[in-house]
Amino acid sequence: MMQVFADFHVHTGAARGRPVKMAASHQLTVSASLDWAMRVKGLHIVGLVDAVCDPVLEEIRQLRDAGLLVPVPGGGLLYQSSLLVVLGAEVEIRVSPRGAAHFGCWLPTVEAAADFQTWLKTVQSNTSLSSQVARTEPVRLADEVHARGGLLVVHHAFTPFKGLIGSAADRLANVLPLCAVDAIELGLSADADMADRLREMREFTFLSNSDAHSLPSIAREFNVLAVRELSFAEIRAACRRVDGRTVEANLGLYPPLGKYYRTRCRRCGAIVAPDPCACGADADIVQGVWDRIEAIADDDVPVHPPWRAPYRYIVPLSFVPGVGPRTYAKLVQTFGGEAPLVFQPPSERAIAEVVGERLAARIAAALSGRMAVSPGGAGRYGRIEEA
Structure with a gap:
């Protein structure tokens, strides 16, 4: 088996000079x-979760035709x-009177993606842009994805938006x-x-993906898979836990x-559960993931199935106070990338040889989860508190 690092949720900000994901950086191109x-x-x-958008698919075809993306027999490029x-x-599909949800539709080949796009054009007004509303039902979407050999994943299942x-x-x-449903993506706050703590969730493989809207946010969450080779078929087998293929972490x-x-209240920033916000009628409350699960959980404590992958907490290097662009570049160059560095953290001494003892202590503490955090909410990330 191979041990591989995977982030299955990266957006595209622009392709062929046209915007794709409006909230994403235009530097987030395919290449x-x-x-x-x-x-x-x-x-x-x-x-690439915007690969079916018109300009992105055109660009992917060009890269394939130029030999820069090579089709794999088991699917993928x-x-x-x-x-x-x-x-x-x-x-995006409106699934209830309470709101809409995002679904990930992952396809094995360029041809399958193009065919799925043809169907999508019958239910979406603009397939040039990311995450557009589809006039269909979730069951129909699942059928269309599976008919093309794809996987249906619930994206950021627990986020309030x-x-x-x-x-x-x-x-x-x-x-x-x-x-x-083939897998559940937990989302950044879960x-x-x-x-x-929800019994129906125990049926599923969990995925931790970045939902990247910029280059630096790629792999701020990622998965470790055990597979026999790099292919879409092996990803499907890992999600279904077939013959030793699995999500290891x-x-x-x-x-x-x-x-x-x-x-939290977006207006004043205060945590407002269970106490009301001092803003009164002017409060702009966004329910947090922790509070949401507290409200709907079946059990007071989690019950993990025996095959559940361990969940390891990581702190992206960019979150650590004192790690600027130059320091970040030195670290990833020295240790072969951010994902391997946070998966198997080097010793504090090894980090100190690159960045000095004081910052090395802070980085090592963050990588081991020993840092105090001010919790996030209402669209504001939590902060690591400096010692």
């Missing part, structure tokens, strides 16, 4: 994403012989059959302990660092 994922982050698999590229779409459980429904089974932000961890 830049692939280079950054491989060279800076040290990933082996990256998922290989970049520079070492990075597997998975093509996908993020589709466009998260299926985070805002639109109390249970996944209220929206579509559990068997229609972890396995929080999710496994989820590496994700310490949930309080996420920007939707606690219920």
Whole structure:
């Protein structure tokens, strides 16, 4: 088995000179994403979740035709012989009167992505832009994805904006059959302990992905997979835990660092659960993931199935006070990328040889989870508090 690092949720800010994900950086192009994922982050698999958008798909075809993306027999495209590229779409569907949810539709080939796009044009008004509303039902979406050999994943399931459980429904089974879903993406403010307090979640493989809207945010959360080779078929087998293929570990932000961890008022920034906000009628309250799960959990403590991958907390290097662009570049160059560095942290002494003793102590503390955090909420990331 191979041990590989994978981030399946990277957006595209612009392609062929046209905006794709409006909230994403225009520096987040296809070529830049692939280079950054491989060279800076040290990933082996990256998922482009806007690959079905018109200009992105055109660019991917061009890269394939130029021999820069090479189709793999088991599905996926290989970049520079070492990075597997998975093509996908993020589709928004209104699933209840309470709101809409985002679904990840991952496809094995360029042809499957193009065929899926043809269907998507019948239910979406603009397939040039990311995460557009589709006039369809979740079950129909799952059928269309699976008919093309793809995987359907619930994206950022617990977040308050466009998260299926985070805002639109109390249970996944209220929206579509559990068997229609191939995996659950937890999202930046959730972890396995929080999710496994809901009994229906224990059916699923969990994924921890970045939902990257910029180059630096790629792999701020990622997965460690055990597979026999780099291919879409092996990813499917890992999600289904077939013959030893599996997700070995989820590496994700310490949930309080996420920007939707606690219920906060966007106006004054105060944590307002369970106490009311001092802003009164002017309060702009965003429910946090922790508070949401407290409200709907089946059990007071998590119950993990025996095969559940361990969830390891990581702190992206860019979150550590004192790590600027130059220091970051020295670290990733020395240790072969950010993902391997945070997965198997080097000794504090080894880090000190690169950045000096004082900053090395801070980095080592962050990588081991020994830092105090001011929790995030209402769209504001949590902060590591300087010692």
